Amino acid sequence: MTVVEIPEEHLRAFTKDEINAMPLRRYEGPVHVVRTEKQRDAAVKALREETVLGFDTETRPVFKKGRKPNPPSLIQLASADEVYVFQINLLPMDNGLLELLADKQVIKTGVSVHDDIIGLKKLAKFRPANFIDLGEVSQQHKMQTHGLRNLAANLLGFRISKSAQCSNWAKEKLSKQQVAYAATDAWVSREIYLAMQSLGLV
Template identity: 70%
Template sequence: MIKALEIPEQYLRAFSKDDINAMPLRRYEGPVVVVRTDKQRKKAIREMEAEPVLGFDTETRPVFKKGKKPGPPSLVQLATADRVYVFQIGVLPMCNGLCDLLAEKRVIKTGVAVRDDILGLQRLAEFTPRGFVDLSDITAQANMQTHGLRNMAANLLGFRISKSAQCSNWAKDRLSPQQVTYAATDAWVSRKLYLALQELGLIKR
């Protein structure tokens, strides 16, 4: 998956908080489908099965009590070339196609720290993950100093993304517009980063 080659020096530097905060703020502004019904899920899965690369992320309800472990994810976000699907798996279980998509080797699912996301999802349903690419693994092997989603976006895309909604309640029945935008942005950026690394020659086409 990863080529051993030189990449421009500009991508190898570290970014401070001040560096990132000085960059323009971007968020996903395209269409988002919040998947809550069987009909929506079937349509979404059918469309994503034809996509070669999907941006991937999950959101989990935060835990504020010391010593208490977080529960399984409440959302799964998947970004195509022209829209983002936000699956409310706390409302609509993961069966009937979503697990099959996550196990489909042919469709690349890419994100940051995907192992933790997968482990969380496997608490809800049985599936064998295939086709996942962790962006952090690629940047680490290329000796890049940026591994988290926010740092990678600054380095490779030239903008910052907001983390203001990160600790909100993802398990609630009706998500706010701010939550939907935040969740969609993470998946959208993951896909854009994969394509940017591909352009640098770090991922084989």
């Protein structure tokens, strides 16, 4: 691995108080909730034109001890201009969506992507390609911030809300708050990747 000179301000840890003092941001561009085959086909067609996609999944949490984790309910993919939220609990991951996740030409970037992929593989067989884990990149470069919220604070200078994290993602009709939260996670993943790219980390 090439040694990159990272500015000192990006190498340190950030306290909760420091992060909470930062401005709160969320994704404010167009969000498409994908729940029909027609919507899925249009979304995949648009996303195939991109070279870098922010990636995340959301899974209905398990509150009882000893229960197996639920499969993911959503896949979120952020392009340069839009975010697509696929309700994969309602719509199978076929007709191009799996091919997109396996496309070596399209970078998919997020945090803890290995866990997300394990969850998705319970729903469908595919060979994931060109996924970049932002937390792993930050660890390789000896940065002290690894999670999505901390990396956003470190590299983008704002905080994101985690208030909807434990909500019911398997609902047929998602709330506005859930859609905004899900879209923000994918969008921020892409923005962090671009910030890392400008520093020469990826």
